[in-house]
Amino acid sequence: MAARTVNLAVIPGDGIGPEVVAEGLKVLTAAASEHDIAVETTEYELGARRWHATGETLPDSVEEELRGHDAVLLGAVGDPSVPSGVLERGLLLRLRFAFSHYVNLRPVRLYPGVDTPLAGVRPEDMDMLVVREGTEGPYAGMGGVLRKGTPDEIATQDSVNTRLGVERVVRYAFAKAAQRPRKKLTLVHKDNVLTYAGELWQRVVREVAPDFPAVSVDYTHVDAAAMFFVSQPQRFDVVVTDNLFGDIITDLGAAVAGGIGMAASGNINPEDDFPSMFEPVHGSAPDIAGQGKADPTATVLSAVIMLDHLGLDAAARKVEEAVSADLRVRAEGAADERSTSAVGDDIAKRVAGQG
Amino acid sequence: MAARTVNLAVIPGDGIGPEVVAEGLKVLTAAASEHDIAVETTEYELGARRWHATGETLPDSVEEELRGHDAVLLGAVGDPSVPSGVLERGLLLRLRFAFSHYVNLRPVRLYPGVDTPLAGVRPEDMDMLVVREGTEGPYAGMGGVLRKGTPDEIATQDSVNTRLGVERVVRYAFAKAAQRPRKKLTLVHKDNVLTYAGELWQRVVREVAPDFPAVSVDYTHVDAAAMFFVSQPQRFDVVVTDNLFGDIITDLGAAVAGGIGMAASGNINPEDDFPSMFEPVHGSAPDIAGQGKADPTATVLSAVIMLDHLGLDAAARKVEEAVSADLRVRAEGAADERSTSAVGDDIAKRVAGQG
Ligand SMILES: CC(C)[C@H](C(=O)O)[C@@H](O)C(=O)O
Numbered sequence A, B: 001m002a003a004r005t006v007n008l009a010v011i012p013g014d015g016i017g018p019e020v021v022a023e024g025l026k027v028l029t030a031a032a033s034e035h036d037i038a039v040e041t042t043e044y045e046l047g048a049r050r051w052h053a054t055g056e057t058l059p060d061s062v063e064e065e066l067r068g069h070d071a072v073l074l075g076a077v078g079d080p081s082v083p084s085g086v087l088e089r090g091l092l093l094r095l096r097f098a099f100s101h102y103v104n105l106r107p108v109r110l111y112p113g114v115d116t117p118l119a120g121v122r123p124e125d126m127d128m129l130v131v132r133e134g135t136e137g138p139y140a141g142m143g144g145v146l147r148k149g150t151p152d153e154i155a156t157q158d159s160v161n162t163r164l165g166v167e168r169v170v171r172y173a174f175a176k177a178a179q180r181p182r183k184k185l186t187l188v189h190k191d192n193v194l195t196y197a198g199e200l201w202q203r204v205v206r207e208v209a210p211d212f213p214a215v216s217v218d219y220t221h222v223d224a225a226a227m228f229f230v231s232q233p234q235r236f237d238v239v240v241t242d243n244l245f246g247d248i249i250t251d252l253g254a255a256v257a258g259g260i261g262m263a264a265s266g267n268i269n270p271e272d273d274f275p276s277m278f279e280p281v282h283g284s285a286p287d288i289a290g291q292g293k294a295d296p297t298a299t300v301l302s303a304v305i306m307l308d309h310l311g312l313d314a315a316a317r318k319v320e321e322a323v324s325a326d327l328r329v330r331a332e333g334a335a336d337e338r339s340t341s342a343v344g345d346d347i348a349k350r351v352a353g354q355g
């Protein structure tokens, strides 16, 4: 019997989701067998197909079942045939909120050998960890419409920020910063305009800081941060920010760190009251679905964040090293035309020590 | 007597504001004398110094005086000695709102010869016009705080979107797109999450589109747009977006188009019910203030937008060509170490045909 069993719920989802998830599982399985871990998976068909067939995005009973797992691995959800927001809000955001994934962890890291669109930027210039708040802000879904369809229509959209929600994610970010060599935390917000929310974020950072005396604290407006991601990425170590700003700057981060095919994320409930959920930052990319063209690296790196979260550090390091090696080989031009599954095979082989 | 008199209010502001405005006026004066225009300026001391001295950001009487001018040229406001938001909200945003500057016009254009941080991107790949809404959205300043200072504190920040406000800026953007060779309009929003506001923006674009049959319409989520600004800037021609998204993507646009030293903007009231206001996108940069290091190009290009807005097309083209020529010369490395005023001198000379 294995030393440790991981009970994993898998949501392949739409578009390229199933393809990249298959490779993520392939690599996970290889790492598990190296480290005496048993990975037991239960697959859930959720996403566009189910919605078209039954009108359901996430039945309560399925949410309940997911709750019983150690973690969730998700590919991507969304399809042009489904109205914008239905699957995002009904499935993805519903899980983030229901499972209190208040930390949306998104490393922005340039691996050696990976091409960045930024001229002259080296891997050592880009190694940040964005800690995006995941359960409130403008994502709370609050707001409304008055006089709809008339010339006097008003639509509001409200960002909700609580002391509870801000403090827990800020504490998490400080703790992460304290563990890293540079020990720097940057709050990204727009406090000169969003004065109510911005003042709360600033005050919480100020009040939590004394508990982490080794961490230096910085502040950058979100517009300037977007600029600095391009012009001076080395300014940033750990970044903490709200849900919407985090959404924008992490896609930008993916772009500057070599593309969306490499950007990983974890939706984390640090207290483990609920299973955390791991997913690539990219979407379902229906235009290339089913063609074996998608890069599974982002999903594999999301599995690394999962292994770390589950305390399976040795397996996490092994997979991460395999990905690193694979990326270096790509840079040598040896393996550019590989299919999705060939990339998964190559990484899995390296994990098994045959790479 | 000159054929046309322009009655210009000048707000040099803080930090590098006065330096760059001086050069903007130098170039404007040169262009005016070439084109039989008289530029009459009235300077207003507003910004950090005045606030420290009197506690005022914008006295009603000054707002009233500004209202009597044809246009406002602003350098930059803001200083670390003033609490965040005081000058931004009390002066800059107050003017944008009071003068109904519902179009915040921000070209993102890579001039030949200018270095972009993006490898392999050519000037023809980057020529967009961002039409940012300027009078509502999260900038409305609405929201509040409940139970401040307690563990149960809640801070809200509300984005307000009106049919009136959205439609007028969308119509303006369509009209601009119709005048450009590519005739493409991209709405940037986040309608899968900000469903109330996003649905209004989408519906207005759909309803206005038939009035501009030559314009093709596209939609991009703001997170993807941030990515595409880096990876595929050629996707965009005219972009229309809300106040906050526009703030973020135009700073990003400045970064990819060669830096914040070149990014110009116009806060425009198209009906001319109020004077429009022209300002560089950059801030007051107190760290380099008074040293002659600031690039006045963004201010000069903002004056170009002003001349265009005032219908002084010939003068606008002359200044723009002078800037273009100056930027090409920089690329040849001949004039890299010039001071703020030397750059202004060189551009002014070109305008006067002595360049
Ligand atoms: C699909 C969408 C709702 C989601 C978000 O906005 O959070 C995505 O962009 C992401 O970043 O995970």
Ligand SMILES: CC(C)[C@H](C(=O)O)[C@@H](O)C(=O)O
Residues within 6 Å of the ligand: A192, A193, A223, B088, B089, B092, B093, B247, B281
């Ligand atoms: C100074 C600030 C209020 C302003 C804004 O957010 O609009 C600035 O960033 C800009 O883009 O002009």
